[in-house]
Amino acid sequence: MAELSFAALPDHALKRVRLGGLEAIYHAPSGITHLLAEPVPDLLDALGTIGAGRFATPRELLGQMAEHFDIQGDDPAEPPELVLGERLAELAALGLVESRRQA
Amino acid sequence: MMDADDSKMDGPKPADSAEASAPASAARRTLLIGAVATSAVVSIRPALAQTAGSVLNCKIPVPERGKGMFIDPAGKLVTPDTPGAFPPSPRDFTGEEVRQALQGRNLPGTTREQSQAYLNYIRKLQNGQSGFTCYASLQMPRR
Numbered sequence: 631m632a633e634l635s636f637a638a639l640p641d642h643a644l645k646r647v648r649l650g651g652l653e654a655i656y657h658a659p660s661g662i663t664h665l666l667a668e669p670v671p672d673l674l675d676a677l678g679t680i681g682a683g684r685f686a687t688p689r690e691l692l693g694q695m696a697e698h699f700d701i702q703g704d705d706p707a708e709p710p711e712l713v714l715g716e717r718l719a720e721l722a723a724l725g726l727v728e729s730r731r732q733a
Numbered sequence: 734m735m736d737a738d739d740s741k742m743d744g745p746k747p748a749d750s751a752e753a754s755a756p757a758s759a760a761r762r763t764l765l766i767g768a769v770a771t772s773a774v775v776s777i778r779p780a781l782a783q784t785a786g787s788v789l790n791c792k793i794p795v796p797e798r799g800k801g802m803f804i805d806p807a808g809k810l811v812t813p814d815t816p817g818a819f820p821p822s823p824r825d826f827t828g829e830e831v832r833q834a835l836q837g838r839n840l841p842g843t844t845r846e847q848s849q850a851y852l853n854y855i856r857k858l859q860n861g862q863s864g865f866t867c868y869a870s871l872q873m874p875r876r
Contacts, residue, residue, distance in 0.1 A: 704768060
């Protein structure tokens, strides 16, 4: 888990529409629309800032996001990069981000 | 990229430890990344007819072409002389065939053991390998 890194999909793969507190995200390759709440849109934004196809570890992403956000998990004892990695792995399972093992 | 109301204000204010109850005027937003936060995921699948072009008909080769490798029961690529290994599938499987196989059916034209070996191979597909995107598109959200 710890050695996974993640990257945004190319721009054309996702169509995103804000719906108040939610975001509807159409995943073009599968034709599935996901309704997602915070923090998912912000995670996708952060990965998008790094650039499509450019892989970052949860720790690197956390450093980038910490410029804009206070990051908070369920349990203060859990390392935030671990929690962030879990969220990103869930997004990868949905196909909304790419993941790969660190080379 | 960010269009949340307050995310544009990213001034270097000191990070306070306020929880989600931070006032709207706070320059920094607290992002909750705990497991509870993303449990509110809803996936809307299009009607069957509309998926035809993507999930149902996308192709997964078993294994990738041109390697001359066999597949052992655990789904690993092995040399053709490996006992108990299965030859490559003569044709690609469609997303729909794999979806049905994941629900317990055999892949078309395969024995039970062969189908399981092929499925084990498909489950191990990584990004960048042929068929990965197709397989990823079949994934159901886990919660």
